[in-house]
Amino acid sequence: MAAQNRPLSGLRILVTRTREQSGELAGKIEELGGQAIVLPVIRLQPPTDPVKLAELEQAIRELDKFDWVIFTSVNAVIHFFNRLEQFEVEAVRLQRSRIVAVGPKTAGALLERGLVAYKVPERYQAEDLFEAIAPELKPGQKVLFPRSDLARKVLPDRLNSLGLKVTEIDIYENKLCTDHADILVDLLVRGEIDVVTLTSPSTFRNILTLIRTAGAEPDELLTGVKLACIGQVTARAVQEAGWSVHYLAEEATIDSLVQVLIPAGRE
Template sequence: MNKGRVYLVGAGPGDPKLISVRGLEAIQKADVIVYDRLANPRLLKHRRPDAELIFVGKLPDKHILKQEEINHLLVDLALQGKVVTRLKGGDPSVFGRVGEEAELLAEHDVTFDIIPGITSSIAVPAYAGIPVTHRNFTSSFAIITGHEYPNKTYSGLDWENLAKAIGTMVFLMGVANIEQISRELIRCGKPPETPVALVRWGTWADQATITGTLSDITEKVREAEFKSPAVIIVGEVVKLREKLAWVEKKPLFGRRILVTRARSQASELVDLIDDFGGEAVEFPVIRLQPPSQPEAQQALDEALDKLPTYDWILLTSVNGVEFFFNRLRQRGIDVRSMGNARIAAVGPKTAEALAERGIIADVLPSKYQGEGMLEAIQGDLRAGQKVLLPTADLARDYLPAKLRELGLQVTEVDVYENVLTTDDGDEVIHLLQNQSIHIITFTSSSTVTNLIEALKQLGIEEPLSLLQGVEIACIGPKTAETVRQYGLPITYMAEEATVRSLVQSMIQPK
């Protein structure tokens, strides 16, 4: 059997966008991903659907697998001919024990790549507004383990040279030993008033920082009950934090926000949350797909065959545009057959999707919903006109009903359908149970109903109780109406039915 290959990948310090391009490629091509708790689970969404996941733990008080067992696991998987990605927090070569894993792979003649990651020793201070070097303070820094093997003591470190020769000292895994670290540095000549900062869960939504001096930081850590994982920074550069704490000035800093819309639609919302300092957690409770029922497929194709006969084509979503034109292409139907119809788009994003296909909407309402579209076109409607309304299987019946009342001939067809999904649900339940989700965003009524149903399917008997205390943001009044039907309060309401307006509602004062 052919031997596999192992990628030893640094996942970065936590923010999933800090992984390297090569590291992301290794995730995408893996048969098996072996990961630990410091690798952001959001990175796993980039895996192949058939990739196997193996969590090897490493919590402060216990290991799911010992390091020696992890080493042999990588070898065993590779000898089975699998492509294995070992995903490690930070950089694998900085106290990541990658050398031990690589040594055993080399002994078994297994091909491996070491893919560096952004180490927490520089990234975490940077996210806290502390550059590890600065021309006015120091041109040197050292990365030091704050936790050594049980059979070693801190006498193994050259404390005197560290205290005298190094400008900035960054200690990893040292929270439990902060008292000893401070005492040794003072003993070896570091002034007691030397600034110190501890940054916990740096680059994550949970990032928290405390500052002090060598003389008082131990007591501050105890009072704050500051726990690992945290990075310790010792040196004059800590003084820059008050001026340079850029992440904490973002309006959504510290907020973990659940995104429930379909993954194919979520990128704009996720990117905006990230731009404003929040951490987006994707839980796409909807998957969009072409109609699955033969009768719906037949009705759509019959409508498309009659395109030249329609006076109006009303497109009520970006998804409607995408699936509509996909089916035209699959059927080999020329878009010029739409030439007799006037085309209306429900909002700017829908109009933009049309423009990308070379079609400029004739009508663009000021209100981005069915009521607004009807108001915008009503003056041009004539009884007997034929209207094609390509929508989703769960679309509201308001617009077609009103058009029929006005005497128009309406052909309403499903160009796509919403399917409930529960992918990545276990992670979301864990976050909700630990009250680590601060805001849930809903961009349609179906995202509301599907979230409740998804939680039920994942074993939560009372999903509404799990959502108590979580703030809710809605994109429009119809979505809000569905939320209220479940008895949930709404904290944020978009002024316009757009993703950007939804995010703006979350960053404005309540």
Template sequence: MVGKVYLVGAGPGDPRLITVKGLNCIEQGDVIVYDRLANPSLLKKMKRGAEKIYVGKRTDRHTLKQEEINQLLVDLALSGKNVVRLKGGDPTIFGRVGEEAEMLRKHGITYEIVPGITAAISVPAYAGIPVTHRELASSMSIITGHESPDKLDESIDWEKVTNATGTLVFMMGVANIGHISKQLILHGRPSDTPVALIRWGTRAEQDTLIGNLGNIEQKVKEANFKPPAVTVVGDVVNQRDKLKWAENMPLFGTRILVTRTRTQASDLVRKIEDLGGETYEFPVIEIEMPAKEKLEATNAALQRLSEYDWVFFTSVNGVEYFFHHLERLGQDIRSLHKARISAVGPATKEALRRYGIVSEELPGRFQAEGLIEAFGDLLKAGQQVLLPRGDLARSWLPEILIEKGLSVTEAIMYETVPTHDEDDELLRLLHKGGIHAATFTSSSTVTNFLAALTQMGVENPVQALNGVKITCIGPVTANTAEKAGLEVDILAEEATIDSLVAGLCAWKLQNN
């Protein structure tokens, strides 16, 4: 059976700018063939077991010629795989999609072209530059700037192109900016025509250089401005002073590592991205049902719900899995009619509220110590306490309760297991200083992240995080990080995601 090939535009760089259809293709493809300008974060959306093949141009990777890429797509499809050819921007704009589609058609392979948001319009937009403007430019041209000057002169009719449209957008033209500027001036554009070069637009590395046709070549040399970049020529560039917005966001220019589980990461990721930061997800733990022997003990504990005087929930996962177990066992929450129920932290309290449970008020610290501070006088010897928790929860709380003479039942609701994903892109980013901050929301994320780096061949994981701002959600997590040899730079004032993000914003503001 012959597979199908999807020629997909990945958008300009920000992974959120891929189309819905493009994302669906990635999620369903058997193999992803991708290049340098496609954000590697998109590969994390691949289905389990899918293969990824890098074919872009990078100094540390082997580069395939276009003819070899064409043949690769054919071979993969003929082997029965559904293939996603993931290209930066839009595949039809200097993406050589025509050559790939022609080769597929020649071999009778079905394909689809899935358009993407081209960098020609999106990258200037992220720099505050609209490529058209009612009073300044009613038309635009998209022109390659990537060829050698001789080839550019062969492929571009400078006399017609120079004044054909109000805005000229050159793709990948940094190396040839001097030649491009001279040709435009020679053919009628004033030397004071505004020019903008936007490097790595929509990504954490986004950088914008402003000049005019007369001085932009010198400015590029002075700033050591490197590709990849989009070049915009025209009066619309002057709109940047009024319309730039991305640089004004609190976390602009910051790539933040998120180590939470895939199911838990979404809230933290959304909050960071809403504030202009770029996230890199590397979940180091997963949450699973308890193993058989632990599950039997959990079942026994939940059969005695009517006996408990207190139930203390110390995590959102504890709440979610508690109600999952109740449903599994056919139990009813009304069996806890005798118990007083309390939650550690506002997130855990909110999780209970979603199940119709209003927990006891817990002022003070958002950790287990706060329970003793709040209810110390009410905790009496002989009372029965249920602690629905994970297998790695701290022993401090049950030990204190037992010291006070209470009878404590620890019910393991879930187990925390490390993931084993290899991630070459993460290692590359760490090596090049591309991760600016790392977030840890539990002690297990710290321990398992360092273990994951070791497993990927990093000799000194702590040293690999030099220059990365270590961000912890609470003192317990911070203590684990410090014991492991990490220096904690940002500690959330409260053990909440909102407080964690606020700490990141405060750090970024201080270092602007």
């Protein structure tokens, strides 16, 4: 099918994920005839705070004491295994733990590394993950929660409320990426972005920060630009900041996000 006849033909779509993770979304956009503009607004890095590093290392060296280990993103899996390698700890020490993955992508990342997810919820949010394992939770059980430094507190708070002992470790840090700030603002000024894809609350916050840092106002530069959110958590962050969500993926997956963009190509 010629590019001009594809569902996203003519659409200029901003991809804001990290450079390492932008390929899948950009590729799917271009397969459907859209122009993917890859300008990461976040970067992920290992923890740098000495106190947090010490807590992380202690938890990693005591893996065999946890009843549950919960992964809420592919990034958490990747950086968790990076830390295992850093501290020379074998994943086999998780054999007594029940491993929980927030969705099939996360479960797949675990399987690639030799771990089978005990439970994967039908919907891919922390709230649904909690509901999926709630019948098996018991006071006193120990839970390891490898997370981003910006992760929501919903899940650990609920687990703690039931009397479980939750160890949260910042397995990676989510930082503002300023590498492409000038390009981003220039494209927005010239009206060369039709849709901005948002795959986390931090991608939205970072876009606003980059615009303001450049001395511009988001209200001016984002006028006429459509915002597409990967899931309810990201959508709520956008709406609570006073912005409208134009496209909301039914599931928190890249495939669902791409599918919800198709009507934009008809507008």
